[in-house]
Amino acid sequence: MKKPSLCIVTPALADANNGNWQTARRWAHMLRGHYAVRLVKAWPDAQSTDDGTDILLALHARRSAASVTAWAQAHPHKPLVLALTGTDLYRDILSDASAQRSLALAQRLIVLQEQGPQALPEALRAKCRVVFQSSTRRATLPKTQAHLRAVMVGHLRDEKSPQTLFEAARLIGPDEGIFIDHIGEALDPALGKAARQTAADCPHYRWLGNQPHAATRARIQRAHVLVHTSRMEGGAHVIMEAALSGTPVLASRIAGNVGMLGADYGGYFPPGDAAALAALLRTARDGQLRGGAWLADLQTQCQLRSARFEPAAERAALLSLLAELS
Known part of the structure; x- marks a missing residue:
């Protein structure tokens, strides 16, 4: 037929x-x-x-x-x-x-x-x-307790609010044990310039530019947390990719993210609030150094949502x- x-x-x-x-x-x-x-x-x-x-x-x-x-x-x-x-x-x-x-x-x-x-x-x-x-599931990898590795994935454009990550990186000291990788092409040249300046000023922040999908997924899998700062989102790929990799998410509390992770998820920060994001990263780092109970709870919440993905x-x-x- x-x-x-x-x-x-x-x-x-x-x-x-x-x-x-x-x-x-x-x-x-x-x-x-x-x-x-x-x-x-x-x-x-x-x-x-x-x-x-x-x-x-x-x-x-x-x-x-x-x-x-x-x-x-x-x-x-x-x-x-x-x-x-x-x-x-x-x-x-x-x-x-x-x-x-x-x-x-x-x-x-x-x-x-x-x-x-x-x-x-x-x-x-x-x-x-x-x-x-x-997406496909990936094994949850063991993570070091010596420091916290965060990754953000998204092309640099206003809707993704990369400025929130830049500001959070500046609020975090290079000796705090928090390292941030940022993946995404500079669709807005001004945001690319801001990313380069942030990397120059903050040795714990790296802008990696555009990366192949397989390499991006591997970095999500290896990170302690995925950071998602969007101010407008229909349903982010990277959130479900993180959930399917056992990587907890720190996300702006916007409708598109709440619709993915649930209203009661414990890893939200107000959209555009760099200080709140920096505080969550410190909480994640402190918990990781003490055995990761807080991150483990976020991971469990993501796991419960992952069947939807x-x-x-x-x-x-x-x-x-x-x-x-x-």
Whole structure:
């Protein structure tokens, strides 16, 4: 039997090496057993010829708005699914007409964490489904008790609030036994300059720039904690990658992070509060030197959440949603 054809529109392709691309690539892999899948940057594409495509799945309400509109006009009776990013949920749909139109045209909306539906207008929540992202598990590694190694992962742009990490690094002395690795490309040149200056001024902080995904995962696995400072987030890959590696998370208390880790998680700090982040890092270091009880508690909390981030759960959620539209 011929498989239904599914086109995934993602504004970011492999060269972007960001969360949107990782999501699109993973979904394509998961769905290929059931659908004939292709990944494109925009629809219609070169293979659209009198289109035999059965379903369009678009990532990003604003950046894929032209593709969403074109599909809805060409195929008003064919399924259209829209996956929403953090900038969609917490910025664009509040004021951008093209993003709002995308929401209205889609038959189903996907959000990537359990707080996501609350960001939507109430009238749209019935067509929204939560699909947690997934990754492979990695062994929890033993960590030294001599110092604390923290890692932050995310391209340098305003939504990720790297300034919070820079300020926290400056509040921590080089002799405090806290070492910070920062991974991510400088999408904002001014933030790249700030990262270089922080590294020059603070020997315990290293900006490593963009890194291959496998190397990044290895650094998450080896770290005592993952730091996540975002002020706007749809559902961070790195949080679930840390949880699946046995690495606790210190995260800004924003909806996108609470939707991943749960309202009662013990490792939050107020968004943008560098002093609070520095204090949590010191608490983690002090606990590590005394045997790591506080970090072990955070690790247990992450472990309890990690079942949500298994590939089988993500695949089942996607297939269930698509089956609703058959």
